[in-house]
Amino acid sequence: xxxxxxxxxxxxxxxxxxxxxxxxxxxxxxxxxxxxxxxxxxxxxxxxxxxxxxxxxxxxxxxxxxxxxxxxxxxxxxxxxxxxxxxxxxxxxxxxxxxxxxxxxxxxxxxxx
Amino acid sequence: xxxxxxxxxxxxxxxxxxxxxxxxxxxxxxxxxxxxxxxxxxxxxxxxxxxxxxxxxxxxxxxxxxxxxxxxxxxxxxxxxxxxxxxxxxxxxxxxxxxxxxxxxxxxxxxxxxx
Numbered sequence: 414x415x416x417x418x419x420x421x422x423x424x425x426x427x428x429x430x431x432x433x434x435x436x437x438x439x440x441x442x443x444x445x446x447x448x449x450x451x452x453x454x455x456x457x458x459x460x461x462x463x464x465x466x467x468x469x470x471x472x473x474x475x476x477x478x479x480x481x482x483x484x485x486x487x488x489x490x491x492x493x494x495x496x497x498x499x500x501x502x503x504x505x506x507x508x509x510x511x512x513x514x515x516x517x518x519x520x521x522x523x524x525x526x
Numbered sequence: 527x528x529x530x531x532x533x534x535x536x537x538x539x540x541x542x543x544x545x546x547x548x549x550x551x552x553x554x555x556x557x558x559x560x561x562x563x564x565x566x567x568x569x570x571x572x573x574x575x576x577x578x579x580x581x582x583x584x585x586x587x588x589x590x591x592x593x594x595x596x597x598x599x600x601x602x603x604x605x606x607x608x609x610x611x612x613x614x615x616x617x618x619x620x621x622x623x624x625x626x627x628x629x630x631x632x633x634x635x636x637x638x639x640x641x
Contacts, residue, residue, distance in 0.1 A: 417568075447629070456530075456616055457569070457632040502568055511582020512622065513559065514630060516568030 415440045415507050419517035426493055427525050434488040434520045436477075436503035444505040446470075446479050446486040447514065451500045460488075460501070495524045528553050530619050530633035538639045539607050547602045547636045549617030557622045558600040559630060560592060563614040575600055576622055604638075612640045 420435040438446065445464045449457040461470030466481035475490045486503060503517040531550045539545050551558050557576045561569035571584035575594035589605040598619070604611055614637050618630035 449632070456532075456634040457618075459629055459631065462629060504568075506628075509582060511559070511571075511574035511576075512557075512620070512628060512630075513571040513574060513582060513584065514561075514569070514618075515571070518568050519566075 415444070415505060415515050417503050417505055417515055417517035419501075419503050419520050422519070423521040423523060425523045425525065428495055429492045430524075432488070432490040432493045432497075432522070434501055434503075434522070436486045436488065436517060438484050438486065438503075438505050440484075440505055440507065442507070443481075444507055446477070447504045447506065448475070448477055448486070448488050449502045449504060449516075451502065451519070453499075457502065493522075493524050495526050498522055498524045530617060530631055532615075532617050532633040532636050534636060535634070536637045536639075538641065540641050541607055541609060543607050543640075544603065544605045545607060545638060547604075547615050547617075547638070549600045549602070549619075549633060551598045551600070551617075551619030552631050555619035555621045555631070556598055557620045557628075558594055558598065559618045559620070560600070560602045561616040561618065562586075563616055563635070565613070569616055572602070607640045609640050612638060614638075 447462045448460040461472045463470040463479035469478045500519045504514045559574040560572040563569040573583040578594045593601045614635045617633045620630045
């Protein structure tokens with residue numbers, strides 16, 4: 414079945430470091446891909462998305478490129494801030510009657526000043 | 527524009543009881559999906575409602591049921607609560623158009639604790 418595998422956490426970085434969180438997926442067909450972020454005690458916020466191969470999603474300095482050949486959607490940011498500390502979820506969208514999201518297990522990111 | 531809202535924010539129940547969680551979808555959205563997020567895990571799809579009908583369900587037993595109302599708000603009902611039902615329940619709204627790549631917008635969730 415469809416699935417998403419994320420880089421194991423937790424990840425701890427210093428402020429202004431470069432961030433990569435790996436995400437790979439298995440899917441039949443051509444899913445849309447998403448990154449959501451969850452701050453402590455809150456729901457999920459959409460960070461970025463890509464709907465077809467080679468699309469690049471970007472928002473708030475974060476970027477991810479839909480790579481069909483490697484079935485990947487890695488999240489990157491050039492210079493992280495303390496306020497980026499959160500849990501990040503990679504997800505794919507499949508349509509099986511309903512349009513549902515399949516999530517990875519999440520990666521907890523902590524940025525130290 | 528009003529985002530997705532959920533109530534209550536927290537709830538404590540005992541095993542065997544029943545619970546109803548509520549969700550108001552974002553303005554302009556006609557579809558509501560429910561997810562269960564256990565501690566330290568990614569959300570798991572429970573079901574989705576469109577035009578007041580369930581149009582897809584994940585791997586959850588029938589004691590998880592729902593409703594969607596004409597104003598597109600929704601309820602999630604769970605009967606015969608079990609300890610493993612303790613989780614954050616997330617509601618997401620979206621607008622089904624092409625069926626592909628439609629973004630789901632999440633509410634803040636209801637945290638349910640079953641004792």
